[in-house]
Amino acid sequence: MTGIDRDASGWPEAGLDAIGRLRVIEAAVPAAAASETVIDAPFDRVWAYVTDMERSIAEFDSLVGRVRIRQREPAPGGAEDLVLQAWAPGSPVALVFDVRLEPGLCLMRARGRLFLVGMAAVAEGDRTRFRHAEGVPLPGGRLLRPVVRRTSRADSRRIARLVEGQT
């Protein structure tokens, strides 16, 4: 028997970066649609903007008027688990999201309705590859895919414009 040592350090291991993880997650969510773009700004600036959620979401998502982070707890691996409330413009009723946040990846799942919003970013030199996904894992949710795709593209474009416009 050759007896290859399972602890041998030379064995190559594959991995998924944040964008790869978001792509994989989309595969499990019916009606998920995504858009991907390269933002002309460094990763740190992009991610600082995205994760300033009480400000940024209400700026780039036209369906959201106000956001409040209700709870924030550290999670293993440098991640954070958040509970976030989002109000549509003029609405007194908030949607509550459970959020997992880690460097380069943000997953937001609406309670009950299981609506997904995902954002992922990976540095590409001085620029940043950015992916935005939304999905509705409900029966018939696939019918909404064209709408979801449009809103995802619009959100990506606004995020790119807002970040690139920062000085």
Added chain:
Amino acid sequence: MPDDGWDDLVVRARRGDALAVDALVRELSPYVGRICGAVALDHGDDAMQETFIAVLRALPGLREPAALRGWVRRIAVRESVRVARRVERTPPLDPQDPAGPALRAAGPAPDLAAVVDVRDTLARLSPEHRAILVLRDLEGWTESEVSDALSIAPGTAKSRLSRARAAFARRWAS
């Protein structure tokens, strides 16, 4: 995670709960990454992504969540060999593994605990030989599990493993 601990995660992931899907992916990533990396090498990341996409799309059909790990590894092997074949443009081995050019082990097996460039040696093997070496000698699967994962007869798995080890030893020594 023990094999009987998957139920809740699998049920929630089937419903499209993105946080459960992500937890499932994080839990399985080291395991899948070892298989995909060693079989598909430079394209291991692609193989890993395709493995998880295939796993998650087929998840509603998984009857026993406790069997998740074995089911995932079959898909990981299949996708890794497929990606490696595609990029390396190697013809698949005959499923019956007929006697090809005789491979001869070059002397005693190398001390692989000290390996630093295993990757270079693996790169000179066929994807099928890489797969069987990884499953049997790195992951420690039984012959029966290996033949099941590769969809080949137990006798074929045995002879293929013997050839793969010999090929590895020969290339390692060259």
